[in-house]
Amino acid sequence: MTQKRIFKIHGYLLLLFIFTLIINLPIASFSKTVEKSIRPKSIFQENRILSKPDSNEIDLEFRDWISKFRIKALAAGVSPKFFDKLTPEIKYNETLIKLDRKQSEFTKQIWEYLDVAVSDTRIKNGKRAYQENKEVIQEIEKYYSVDAKIIVGIWGLESAYGVQKGNVKTIEALATLAFDGRRRKFFEEQLIAALKILERGDISFSEMKGSWAGAMGHTQFIPTSYLVYAQDFNSDGRAEIWSNDPTDALASTAYYLNRHGWISGQPWGLEVRLPENFNYHLIGKKKKKNTIDWSLLGVRMINGDSLPNYGGASIILPAGHTGVVLMIFDNFHVLEKYNASLAYVLGVGHLGDRIMDGQSFYHKWPRNEEALSTNEKKELQEFLLKSGFNIGKVDGMIGPKTIEAIRSLQSKLGKIPDGFATKDFLKGLK
Numbered sequence: 156m157t158q159k160r161i162f163k164i165h166g167y168l169l170l171l172f173i174f175t176l177i178i179n180l181p182i183a184s185f186s187k188t189v190e191k192s193i194r195p196k197s198i199f200q201e202n203r204i205l206s207k208p209d210s211n212e213i214d215l216e217f218r219d220w221i222s223k224f225r226i227k228a229l230a231a232g233v234s235p236k237f238f239d240k241l242t243p244e245i246k247y248n249e250t251l252i253k254l255d256r257k258q259s260e261f262t263k264q265i266w267e268y269l270d271v272a273v274s275d276t277r278i279k280n281g282k283r284a285y286q287e288n289k290e291v292i293q294e295i296e297k298y299y300s301v302d303a304k305i306i307v308g309i310w311g312l313e314s315a316y317g318v319q320k321g322n323v324k325t326i327e328a329l330a331t332l333a334f335d336g337r338r339r340k341f342f343e344e345q346l347i348a349a350l351k352i353l354e355r356g357d358i359s360f361s362e363m364k365g366s367w368a369g370a371m372g373h374t375q376f377i378p379t380s381y382l383v384y385a386q387d388f389n390s391d392g393r394a395e396i397w398s399n400d401p402t403d404a405l406a407s408t409a410y411y412l413n414r415h416g417w418i419s420g421q422p423w424g425l426e427v428r429l430p431e432n433f434n435y436h437l438i439g440k441k442k443k444k445n446t447i448d449w450s451l452l453g454v455r456m457i458n459g460d461s462l463p464n465y466g467g468a469s470i471i472l473p474a475g476h477t478g479v480v481l482m483i484f485d486n487f488h489v490l491e492k493y494n495a496s497l498a499y500v501l502g503v504g505h506l507g508d509r510i511m512d513g514q515s516f517y518h519k520w521p522r523n524e525e526a527l528s529t530n531e532k533k534e535l536q537e538f539l540l541k542s543g544f545n546i547g548k549v550d551g552m553i554g555p556k557t558i559e560a561i562r563s564l565q566s567k568l569g570k571i572p573d574g575f576a577t578k579d580f581l582k583g584l585k
């Protein structure tokens with residue numbers, strides 16, 4: 156009992172001693188350490204990051220970057236008077252950096268993405284949005300020779316038909332990401348374009364809103380695309396992609412697709428079936444053949460019909476030979492100009508088809524296959540590099556070169572060379 160008590164008193168004294176020690180350490184020495192060192196991970200510093208002086212520090216760096224950026228903006232044609240008037244309004248927004256970091260770690264299987272992108276709700280809302288705007292969408296379709304279903308598909312995926320246009324001030328988003336520096340050149344370019352849009356008066360500073368990454372309006376145009384492709388389809392003097400009326404935004408998207416070579420009436424892709432003993436080395440986005448040649452090889456429509464002739468086409472397997480088999484046409488590559496990700500192009504294309512009463516995919520996705528993590532993808536790439544395949548650099552992203560290497564390796568190992576890396580495949584290599 157007494158021993159415990161003594162221990163308690165000693166404990167208190169010890170705490171008091173440590174506390175006094177901390178209190179009496181000169182504050183100035185803390186700040187000096189922080190200023191000099193390049194972010195060593197000490198407790199003191201982590202505390203300082205949360206405290207005011209450090210956010211001031213970031214703010215000072217941010218202001219410093221703005222003054223350097225000013226030179227570039229002026230050289231690109233933004234007037235000094237306009238720039239200087241706007242500068243005090245431009246704020247650094249740390250939350251956007253966190254979103255940016257999260258985004259780059261993201262890894263999902265194609266069907267997980269499509270479940271969300273082409274959900275029953277999105278299809279249903281798409282049918283309604285189309286009906287409500289049918290007249291103007293059909294006018295746009297005719298004027299720009301771009302199929303209505305693809306316009307509605309993009310609209311649905313980019314902003315859920317105008318419901319999620321984004322609420323972040325575009326200038327703030329672009330300035331923050333440019334200052335951050337991960338993709339400085341890109342974001343500075345976008346910021347300059349955004350300033351030009353503001354200066355010519357198409358929209359006000361506070362109304363110019365969009366995603367945290369600077370994409371704006373119903374179809375999430377980035378500022379440089381706006382400057383080149385935005386359309387004033389309702390002829391009121393301004394290309395208004397931010398307003399509730401989607402007319403200008405949808406016309407702008409149609410014009411963008413038109414200028415990138417959209418062929419009216421050609422599908423983006425079709426689900427097909429492959430014959431027994433098909434040569435899987437013919438698979439790949441860049442391995443084009445005429446539809447007639449594919450027919451001669453025994454490729455058929457999913458219902459067994461012969462292929463319609465849409466000219467050059469390639470065959471892709473987004474999830475290996477057990478999943479959906481797609482024949483893709485030139486329009487697929489036009490959609491890639493809007494957003495290069497395979498998941499996005501499939502999402503937009505399939506959503507558009509489904510809104511216009513197209514069928515859901517006949518083949519099932521291999522849903523029991525888990526996605527490889529970024530680290531596992533890197534492991535795989537390192538293995539491929541060591542085995543002598545030219546896959547470029549190890550970046551944890553399965554691009555065309557990595558897929559080709561996987562295919563060759565599968566062949567060597569006596570497996571179907573579908574280019575789809577599963578967890579089991581990776582385990583087998585170890």
Ligand SMILES: [Ca+2]
Nearest residue numbers: 387391393395
């Ligand atoms: Ca307008």
